[in-house]
Amino acid sequence: MRSIALVRIRGREIDVDITEELGEFVWTNAKWSNEKLIASSPFRYDKSPSFFVNLQGEYPGSWGDSGAYEPEHESGNLIKLLSFLRDETYEETEEYLLLRYDYEYTSKASIEIEFPSLDKRKPYAIVPEEVYEGKSIDYEYLQKRRIHPKVIELQGVFDAGNAIGIPWRNSRGDILNIKYRMKRGKSFWYEKGATPIRRLVYGLDTVLKRGIARVVICEAEIDAMTWQSMGTYAIAVGGVSFTEHQAEKIISSGIREIILGGDNDKAGQRFNEKVRDQLENYVEIKEIDYDTYNGKKDANELGPSGLRNVKIKPSGLRATLI
Secondary structure (H helix, E strand, C coil): CCCEEEEEECCEEEEEEHHHHHHCCCCCCCEECCCEEEECCCCCCCCCCCEEEECCCCCCCCEEECCCCCHHHCEECHHHHHHHHCCCCHHHHHHHHHHHHCHHHHHHHHHHHHCCCHHHCCCCCCCCHHHCCCCCECCHHHHHCCCCHHHHHHHCCEEECCEEEEEEECCCCCEEEEEEEECCCCCEEECCCCCCHHHCCECHHHHHHHCCCEEEEECCHHHHHHHHHHCCCEEECCCCCCCHHHHHHHHCCCCCEEEECCCCCHHHHHHHHHHHHHHCCCCEEEEEEHHHHCCCCCHHHHHHHHHCCCEEEECCCCCEEC
């Protein structure tokens, strides 16, 4: 069952395989039909299927959540939904869809990316201190997610009212962006005007300060902090994308061994493949044996105690405990 629909992106109309894009991710209580996907909401902890995505009709990819906590997550288009699922900005998701489905755009974009004008390259923007200065460390939310207090302190996660603030730093420790995650539900956003996440690697500043040579690479920050709480250091890239810029930072950091730690779904598998393709000639690559994830979607769902029983698979060898 496939749903190919015409989607308008930046003034261009392209055919997008909605079913394949949504099928990359794990859906709870999912019921698929030719016209619609009905499932539990991905924006909150929802025990009943109160969320839908239209696969056909006048507005394919449009969705609604009857139990949404905030008006912003009551409804939207395909791009908005995918940006949440992929853990990236709206504009980055537009770029992803255009590069994947629009041949003419891909050809043009590849030239622009390969030969950027020096005067058009954006400098790294540092978040002003007044944004986070004086904010208290937020222990309560992440401790409920089984993150160790020492890890929360190390990463400087602070209280931002109805949300927590997760700082992203450069090698010197300067905060270049902040991811805000709602304490209720799963919605998030980034600091406006900050350095794009795709140019950063979460947790790499600690790698450099401590000379850490072996890390797990994750999609999300909370998964990385879960590994850290278990005693194995982890970094994150902020979603299922993995850029050449991020690869270059990892290669130059002194890391010698990478354990692929994407989510336990199709999108996570693709993420692991992207990381392997870009790093295998520079560092030793190992991967998680997802059979030992016990059906859990990601590291945080498994928890630090569960991660102690996870095995890794060195190339050509049988799985061993991590």
